Amino acid sequence: MRAVDAAPSPRYGYLGPEGTFCEMALTRWLATDHHRAQAGDATPVPVPCSSVVGALAALRAGELDAAMVPIENSVEGGVTATLDALSVGDELVIVGEVLVPVTFVLAARPGTTLADVTAVGTHSHAWAQVRGWMDAHLPGATYVPTLSTAAAAAGLGGGRGPAADAAPYDASVSAAGAATRHGLSVLADDIGDNRGAVTRFVLVSRPGRTPAPTGSDKTSVVLFQRDDHPGGLLELLEQFATRGVNMTRLESRPTGAAMGSYCFTIDFEGHVTDERVGETLMGLRRVCAQVRWLGSYPAADGVPTPPRAGTAEADFVAARDWLAALRSSATR
Ligand SMILES: O=C(O)C(=O)Cc1ccccc1
Numbered sequence: 118m119r120a121v122d123a124a125p126s127p128r129y130g131y132l133g134p135e136g137t138f139c140e141m142a143l144t145r146w147l148a149t150d151h152h153r154a155q156a157g158d159a160t161p162v163p164v165p166c167s168s169v170v171g172a173l174a175a176l177r178a179g180e181l182d183a184a185m186v187p188i189e190n191s192v193e194g195g196v197t198a199t200l201d202a203l204s205v206g207d208e209l210v211i212v213g214e215v216l217v218p219v220t221f222v223l224a225a226r227p228g229t230t231l232a233d234v235t236a237v238g239t240h241s242h243a244w245a246q247v248r249g250w251m252d253a254h255l256p257g258a259t260y261v262p263t264l265s266t267a268a269a270a271a272g273l274g275g276g277r278g279p280a281a282d283a284a285p286y287d288a289s290v291s292a293a294g295a296a297t298r299h300g301l302s303v304l305a306d307d308i309g310d311n312r313g314a315v316t317r318f319v320l321v322s323r324p325g326r327t328p329a330p331t332g333s334d335k336t337s338v339v340l341f342q343r344d345d346h347p348g349g350l351l352e353l354l355e356q357f358a359t360r361g362v363n364m365t366r367l368e369s370r371p372t373g374a375a376m377g378s379y380c381f382t383i384d385f386e387g388h389v390t391d392e393r394v395g396e397t398l399m400g401l402r403r404v405c406a407q408v409r410w411l412g413s414y415p416a417a418d419g420v421p422t423p424p425r426a427g428t429a430e431a432d433f434v435a436a437r438d439w440l441a442a443l444r445s446s447a448t449r
Pocket of ligand 1: 132136137138139140187190219240242243264265266267316
């Protein structure tokens with residue numbers, strides 16, 4: 118009898134090293150991905166990546182099967198590296214989202230006091246969320262950007278090894294777990310300026326299977342306008358408004374082609390298989406030069422906005438059936 122090779126475990130990338138908020142998002146995803154568990158699929162292996170762009174490039178190259186990346190923060194807004202990497206290049210799709218509350222600690226090698234700290238290393242999104250605390254408690258400190266919050270903690274390395282001497286900062290801002298993992302002492306905890314800050318992470322994969330509609334879904338798109346004209350943005354927004362589709366995020370990003378050339382990255386409620394989402398996408402397709410569909414996936418935060426009169430799914434289905442009946446009688 119010949120042994121049947123077990124399917125290799127899928128590889129899920131995340132912004133590493135271990136101890137990032139991104140790793141927390143992936144851990145949560147894996148713990149609650151009941152669909153995969155029920156299907157009996159192999160448990161994915163988390164693969165730390167040094168940047169969001171690198172993780173998405175590895176996914177495009179087939180070295181990863183999915184990647185968990187930060188896309189939006191409730192205080193700092195969109196994560197531009199992610200938005201831009203999803204907007205160009207081979208198509209990728211979002212298959213899920215995870216919301217992670219973010220709380221930060223200031224940590225340093227044991228023996229360091231707050232008075233000793235002259236430079237602080239962390240991810241740019243973390244720095245933006247602790248700026249007020251820094252102004253109040255470490256007004257003279259220099260900011261040193263690192264690839265992630267956990268990379269900043271790892272750079273201090275708890276005073277062990279060459280990395281400890283190499284770090285051009287003497288304290289890091291990270292999740293508490295990353296500080297502990299690297300043997301650092303916490304100088305101050307919960308230093309975020311906004312209590313209740315949340316980061317939204319998305320699980321991205323190569324195009325293929327779209328998650329089935331759940332009744333509480335989101336769809337993401339990137340819209341490229343045909344030309345710049347008065348009311349151009351209004352024309353895009355009308356496509357959503359007339360179909361009663363609720364947008365949950367709208368950002369403009371430079372396309373990089375020329376000064377003043379922008380695309381719009383938009384999340385909205387609904388699934389590509391919903392009639393009203395289909396009609397919205399067709400409207401956008403007519404008025405835009407290009408519509409990049411970034412996927413439809415279950416919303417992490419549940420309750421969809423109640424539809425206005427005439428814009429419920431049943432209204433769209435009834436209108437479509439009415440037109441189909443008219444057309445069939447017209448051609449009989
Ligand atoms: O660096 C991390 O830990 C990340 O996952 C990126 C990030 C940084 C700050 C807030 C949320 C996510």
